[in-house]
Amino acid sequence: MPAASPRILVADDQSDIVEALRLLLKREFVVHTAASPAAVLEIAGREELDLVLMDLNYARDTTSGKEGFELLDKLRELDTTLPVVVMTAWGSIEGAVEAVRRGARDYVQKPWDSARLLATLRTQIELGSALRRSRRLEQESSRQRAQQLPKMIAEAPSMRPVLDLLERVAPSDANVLILGEHGTGKEVIARRMHDASLRASRAFVAVDAGGMSPGVFESELFGHVRGAFTDAKADRVGCFELADGGTLFLDEIGNLPIAQQAKLLRVIQTGEFHPVGSSRTRRANVRVLAATNIDIGREVAEGRFREDLLYRLNTVEVHLPPLRERREDIAGLAAHFLERQAARYGKPLRSLSPAAMRALLEHLWPGNVRELEHVMERAVLMARGDAIAPEDLGFRKPAAVAGAASTGAAAGAERVSASHAGNAGNAGNAGNAGNAGAPGGENMTLEEIEYHAIQRALARAGGNVNDAAVALGLSRSALYRRLQAHGIKVG
C-alpha cells in the first residue's frame, strides 16, 4: 500500500458487512470501522479522513434512516469538505435521495458491486481533495487580500526611475528582479507591482527563498502529499500552487543554494512541478518577482548562482537606492512611521522636534527604511511629551562619541568615532558617526560597519584617500586594500 493511502471510515452496525468491506477496501485504503453513530463521530473528530462510507440504519429494528440522517448532519457540521457515501438497502431509493439532499455525495445499494463501489469511492475521494484544496486556496488568498497594501513614500528624485519602472512593467507579466540593500523596501515594491498588475485580484505569496533548508524549500514551494515524510500528516499546498494566477515573491534569492536553483529553474521554465512524495504533475501560472541584497552578478561570476536562472528572473531589474541616497524621503517616512507607531501604542504624539528631525536627516541609515522604522518605534515608546525629542531617538550623544564608542563592541565604530574626536565643531555629524554600530546598526556585520565607516570618512575627506586614511587610523595602503575588498571606487 502506498504511504499516502486515503483514509476511509466504514460504518455499519452489521459486523459481517463491515468485515466484508474492510477486506475489499484494505488493499487500497487505510480502513477504520465503526458500528454506531457515536463511534463514527469519535473517529471523525480524531482522524483526518478522506471519506466516510456509512449505512443509514443503526438500530436493528429501524429502517427509517433517521439515525443515519442525523449522523450525516453532524458530520457536515464537523467538516463540510469530508465526502460521505451512504449505503442503502436494495429498493430504498427514497433514503438515498434524502441523504444526498442532506449533503451525502453519493450512494451505493446493498448488495454492492465491488468494482462500482471502488470506482465511486475513488471519484469521491478525488473530488473531496480537490474541494479541500480550493477551499484552502480561497482562504489563503483572502488572507493575503486582507493584508493592507503598505503605504509607499517615494518623493525623492532618486526614486523616480523606480516609480517609472514600476508603472511600466507592473501590468506586464515580466519577471522582475528587485535589487537593493537590506530594508530598502524591496517587498513593498513587489507588493505594489502585484497590485498594479492584472493579477491583483489573485494571491501575492511572499517566501524567503534564502533561509530554508533543502528539504523545507521543496515542500514550501511545491507542497507535499500526506506521508511524503514522517511529519507530513496532511497534504500541504506549496507556494507555487498558492500563487497560481497570481504573484510569487522570492526574497533573498541570491542566497538560494545551487541545488535548489536547478529545481526552481525547471519550474519557471515549464510551469510544472511535483509536490514532494507525489508523481502527479501539477501546473501553476505564476509571475515571479525576486529580490536580493547581494551582488548577484558577482555570484554568477564566481559560480554560486546559475546564469540561466538569473536570465529567467531578471527580465527587468529594479534598483532600489539606499536611504542615504534618498534623503528627501526621510522626513516623509519618519512622519509616516510616527503616525503608525503612535496609533499602535496609543500615544498622542504628533510631531518631531526640529532638533530630532535634524538628527534623523544627518544619520547615515545603514539599515535603511527598516532602521528608520525601528528608530521611530523606539522614539514613540520613549517620548514623554507630544513631540519626539532628539534623545528619544536613541542615537549616541555627540560630545561623548569618542569615549562612548571606544567602549563599544565594534571596532569599526571605534575608528569612526575616533576620527571625529578632533572634529567636535561638527557635532551633529559626529553623533551620527558614533551611531554606526548603534540602534539601527545593531544587526550589521562588522564588515558592514567597516564599509559605512570608510564611506563616511571618504565623504568627510571630500574623497581624499590620504585624509580618510588618517581619519580612520589606517595606513594609505591598508585603506586601499579595504576599498578594494569592499568594491568602493574613489575619484
Ligand SMILES: Nc1ncnc2c1ncn2[C@@H]1O[C@H](COP(=O)(O)OP(=O)(O)OP(=O)(O)O)[C@@H](O)[C@H]1O
Ligand atoms: N517607501 C516606503 N514607504 C513606506 N514604508 C516603507 C517604504 N519602504 C520600506 N518601507 C517599510 O520598511 C520596512 C522594510 O521594507 P521591506 O521589508 O520591503 O524591505 P526589504 O528590502 O524587502 O528588506 P530585506 O532585504 O531585509 O528583505 C517595511 O516595514 C516596509 O513597510
